[in-house]
Amino acid sequence: MAKTGMARFFSHLDLQRTLERVIRRAGVPIAFTQGFSPHMKISYASALATGTSSEGEFVDIELAEEIAPEAFLAAVNAHSPAGLRMLEARVLPQAKSDSLTSLLTAAEYRLTLVDGDLDNLPAAVAAFLAAPVVEVTKEGKTGPRQVDIRPQVYALAVIGPADLQALVQTGPQGNLKPDDLLSGLKAVVPAMGEPRLAQAHRLMLYRRDPESGALTEPWEL
Amino acid sequence: MSGSLRDKIEQILPQVSKPARYTGGEWNAVVKDHATVDLKVAWTFPDAYEVGMSHLGSLIMYHQINQRADALCERSYAPWPDMEERMRAEGVPLFTLESWTPVGQFDLLAFPLLYELTYSNVFTCLDLAGVPIFSKDRTEAHPLVIAGGPCVFNCEPLAPFLDVAVLGDGEQVIHEILDLYKRWKAEGKQDRRELLRRMAQITGCYVPTFYEVDYHADGTIKGYRTTDPTVPKVVQRATVKDLDEIDYPTRPVVPNMDIVFDRAQVEVFRGCTRGCRFCHAGMVTRPVRERSPEKVQAIAREIVKNTGYNELSLVSLSTADYTDIQSTVNLLSNEMQCTGVNVSLPSTRVDAFSVSLADAVNKVRKGSITLAPEGGSARMRRVINKTVSDRDIRDAFRAAFESGYRSVKLYFIMGLPTETDEDLKAIAEKGHWALQIADEVLGRQEARNVRVTISVSVFVPKAHTPFQFEGQPTHAEIRRRQQYIKRFLKDRRIEYKYHESDSSHIEVLLSVGDRRCSAVLLKAWQMGARFDGWTDHFSYKRWLQACEEVGVNLAWYAHRKKGYGEVFAWDHLFAGVSREWLIDDHKRAMAEVEVEDCRWENCDVCGACMQFGVLPLLKPAGATAFVREDNLEVTG
Numbered sequence: 088m089a090k091t092g093m094a095r096f097f098s099h100l101d102l103q104r105t106l107e108r109v110i111r112r113a114g115v116p117i118a119f120t121q122g123f124s125p126h127m128k129i130s131y132a133s134a135l136a137t138g139t140s141s142e143g144e145f146v147d148i149e150l151a152e153e154i155a156p157e158a159f160l161a162a163v164n165a166h167s168p169a170g171l172r173m174l175e176a177r178v179l180p181q182a183k184s185d186s187l188t189s190l191l192t193a194a195e196y197r198l199t200l201v202d203g204d205l206d207n208l209p210a211a212v213a214a215f216l217a218a219p220v221v222e223v224t225k226e227g228k229t230g231p232r233q234v235d236i237r238p239q240v241y242a243l244a245v246i247g248p249a250d251l252q253a254l255v256q257t258g259p260q261g262n263l264k265p266d267d268l269l270s271g272l273k274a275v276v277p278a279m280g281e282p283r284l285a286q287a288h289r290l291m292l293y294r295r296d297p298e299s300g301a302l303t304e305p306w307e308l
Numbered sequence: 309m310s311g312s313l314r315d316k317i318e319q320i321l322p323q324v325s326k327p328a329r330y331t332g333g334e335w336n337a338v339v340k341d342h343a344t345v346d347l348k349v350a351w352t353f354p355d356a357y358e359v360g361m362s363h364l365g366s367l368i369m370y371h372q373i374n375q376r377a378d379a380l381c382e383r384s385y386a387p388w389p390d391m392e393e394r395m396r397a398e399g400v401p402l403f404t405l406e407s408w409t410p411v412g413q414f415d416l417l418a419f420p421l422l423y424e425l426t427y428s429n430v431f432t433c434l435d436l437a438g439v440p441i442f443s444k445d446r447t448e449a450h451p452l453v454i455a456g457g458p459c460v461f462n463c464e465p466l467a468p469f470l471d472v473a474v475l476g477d478g479e480q481v482i483h484e485i486l487d488l489y490k491r492w493k494a495e496g497k498q499d500r501r502e503l504l505r506r507m508a509q510i511t512g513c514y515v516p517t518f519y520e521v522d523y524h525a526d527g528t529i530k531g532y533r534t535t536d537p538t539v540p541k542v543v544q545r546a547t548v549k550d551l552d553e554i555d556y557p558t559r560p561v562v563p564n565m566d567i568v569f570d571r572a573q574v575e576v577f578r579g580c581t582r583g584c585r586f587c588h589a590g591m592v593t594r595p596v597r598e599r600s601p602e603k604v605q606a607i608a609r610e611i612v613k614n615t616g617y618n619e620l621s622l623v624s625l626s627t628a629d630y631t632d633i634q635s636t637v638n639l640l641s642n643e644m645q646c647t648g649v650n651v652s653l654p655s656t657r658v659d660a661f662s663v664s665l666a667d668a669v670n671k672v673r674k675g676s677i678t679l680a681p682e683g684g685s686a687r688m689r690r691v692i693n694k695t696v697s698d699r700d701i702r703d704a705f706r707a708a709f710e711s712g713y714r715s716v717k718l719y720f721i722m723g724l725p726t727e728t729d730e731d732l733k734a735i736a737e738k739g740h741w742a743l744q745i746a747d748e749v750l751g752r753q754e755a756r757n758v759r760v761t762i763s764v765s766v767f768v769p770k771a772h773t774p775f776q777f778e779g780q781p782t783h784a785e786i787r788r789r790q791q792y793i794k795r796f797l798k799d800r801r802i803e804y805k806y807h808e809s810d811s812s813h814i815e816v817l818l819s820v821g822d823r824r825c826s827a828v829l830l831k832a833w834q835m836g837a838r839f840d841g842w843t844d845h846f847s848y849k850r851w852l853q854a855c856e857e858v859g860v861n862l863a864w865y866a867h868r869k870k871g872y873g874e875v876f877a878w879d880h881l882f883a884g885v886s887r888e889w890l891i892d893d894h895k896r897a898m899a900e901v902e903v904e905d906c907r908w909e910n911c912d913v914c915g916a917c918m919q920f921g922v923l924p925l926l927k928p929a930g931a932t933a934f935v936r937e938d939n940l941e942v943t944g
Contacts, residue, residue, distance in 0.1 A: 092333070093318070093331035093332065093333050094331070094333065094564070096321055096327035096328050096330075096331045097328050097331075097564050097565065098328065098565070100566065101328055101564050101565045101566065104566070104570075105564055107616070107618065108335070108562060108615065108616030108617065108618075109335075109616060110616070111612075111616035111617075111618065111647070111648075112335070112613070112614070112615070112616035119648055125648050126648075127648070137327065137328075138321070138322045138327065166335070166616070167335075168333055168334055168335045168562070168564055169332075169333030169334075170333055
């Protein structure tokens with residue numbers, strides 16, 4: 088699923104509410120939970136930060152009756168607001184026992200920076216990857232605290248004059264926000280000045296094997 | 309133009325709170341090619357997106373305008389202060405969500421005015437749109453600034469800033485306005501004043517610039533003079549006679565973010581003749597005009613299909629009074645339940661029937677039930693003509709606990725005319741009644757978990773109501789009364805909520821104020837007033853200072869009782885009820901005499917039907933509607 092253009096400014100809750108309405112408008116035969124207050128059986132992967140666009144969102148939707156993926160895509164996309172689009176649908180043989188949030192543990196982003204001295208970008212990335220520890224200040228409920236984000240960054244590469252591609256941790260074990268990654272870069276190479284994130288775009292979500300680092304696409308799970 | 313403006317907007321959105329307020333792109337939003345239409349209307353709601361998008365009237369008008377092939381209507385909302393700051397810093401003008409077009413480029417700029425405390429945002433919108441604040445400073449190059457909604461029945465505090473105020477139901481009159489504007493535009497936009505003169509000929513259109521006020525030495529109004537012989541001495545309200553003849557928006561814009569009323573809304577009737585004497589809406593929308601159950605059901609199905617909402621609300625000023633309510637509710641809730649759609653009613657009348665009705669639609673979740681007896685004592689309810697007996701209240705409590713509710717919210721008004729400490733004590737007493745009944749129905753053990761919330765708001769005298777002759781108690785007195793009620797609330801299961809009276813004082817000033825109050829408004833805005841309806845943005849001090857600086861005596865407007873013979877700022881705007889009737893009804897209030905509801909009982913000759921050539925229109929299920937004219941039934 089892609090969330091691009093102005094739609095990137097919806098919050099995760101907005102997305103959930105909107106998707107339920109899309110499904111209802113599209114007349115997709117979705118399964119509901121039992122009980123007094125029936126809910127649609129939709130399971131989401133880790134929340135995307137408001138303002139971040141994506142072409143790699145995943146949802147599990149449980150249906151009451153099977154429909155062809157092409158018919159599902161056509162119906163849903165014909166009833167979606169601007170910027171929200173289902174790119175691909177596949178039928179799973181059976182419902183997953185684990186939620187997508189717990190299964191998908193790595194997120195791949197493309198980050199576009201502005202301002203600051205971006206000539207230093209390749210050097211900053213090299214220094215970041217070489218550093219054993221990268222501490223950034225995070226705002227927590229109990230006030231600011233120092234956190235080592237280095238273990239949460241699995242891969243980082245310069246892919247353009249102001250563009251980075253990053254594979255970082257996501258999911259219930261820990262979630263690294265693009266903003267925190269940028270803070271980490273600035274902490275390692277202060278000479279970069281004050282670059283800002285012009286655009287953060289999520290490319291894909293994966294399951295990452297914690298031992299081998301091997302990545303599995305959600306489809307293969 | 310809009311391309312680069314859109315880029316600028318996209319760049320500032322990451323820096324503001326709730327950016328989804330400004331993105332547009334919603335489902336059912338109507339995006340037309342500007343080159344293909346003659347008329348462009350910017351519908352500018354002077355409050356936040358989540359409030360404006362909840363307003364049914366705006367959805368109705370958006371649909372009315374957009375269904376014309378020669379016109380388009382796009383939406384804009386008052387930007388939150390953080391967005392306003394960014395817009396000013398980056399040179400971004402007020403823009404519409406459909407096409408990111410600057411509002412200043414539209415033909416008409418329309419403000420729905422629902423609440424006096426949104427007035428300061430009107431200035432923000434005008435200013436950000438690059439449109440002169442004062443009507444007199446606008447030229448043929450600027451949009452025509454029009455306003456509608458309940459507040460325009462006394463829009464005198466805004467008179468210098470509005471080109472045209474549209475009184476009453478907008479669905480039909482908007483087309484007259486657009487047709488006229490279109491002709492004027494086709495003729496080459498000659499002479500704005502001539503356009504205004506022609507606008508003033510349309511029933512429902514008030515053009516303030518053609519009216520001048522004279523004052524007595526004591527500050528009261530001597531009279532209104534028209535400055536042009538062609539404009540009416542008294543402006544009449546526009547009135548839709550039969551809702552079934554009006555196209556209803558079955559494809560309303562579906563927001564992408566959480567809004568205040570995030571559900572499908574079907575209006576089941578317009579107007580209310582219960583006759584609560586404090587109620588502005590009930591006086592300016594007479595008589596009752598029902599939509600037929602067949603139409604209501606058809607609209608409900610369409611709207612759910614076209615929006616995907618999981619909640620459908622049957623709305624009106626008092627939905628339990630809808631003739632076919634029981635079967636409409638049963639039919640729709642049974643039909644929609646299987647698809648996970650709930651039917652809801654916005655308010656519950658205080659009696660057992662209404663509670664059972666609410667119960668019927670709340671099969672799923674027994675949350676809390678909200679009842680509004682408004683007056684604490686039976687005496688006070690006779691004064692305000694809230695025809696609810698003590699027994700109705702007890703029956704409603706009993707029905708609520710019996711059907712499984714464990715939380716009851718009660719709404720009251722304090723500071724009402726003739727109010728005594730006994731009446732206030734009676735407010736607290738109703739909370740204890742609820743608990744006693746809970747103990748009886750549920751047993752002491754179970755009733756320990758019951759919650760009763762008593763919310764008490766402050767009376768605001770409104771124009772065109774029988775209480776327009778009244779003032780609001782002083783600040784100190786309101787505080788005393790609020791504390792007095794508290795003394796009688798002993799049970800920890802009762803939660804007591806009341807508001808600071810500060811903003812309600814300003815609300816009075818803007819509700820019953822005259823043209824001299826326009827200076828206060830402008831001054832307060834210049835001093836930073838924004839989103840005054842939001843407690844954390846309202847500053848009483850700022851308004852007091854604004855009053856002082858422009859020399860307006862707030863106390864004189866807020867607390868003074870007015871004589872039956874006094875000329876009011878809104879006397880040249882006719883909302884439906886005559887001065888004679890308002891005086892009679894005020895006298896009845898003082899004598900604690902109730903008046904019947906004319907939709908079921910005798911006509912009391914308030915004046916609305918005769919003036920507007922309309923009759924109460926009730927529509928029981930079946931093909932024929934019947935119209936009441938006194939006791940005469942006419943099949944139509």
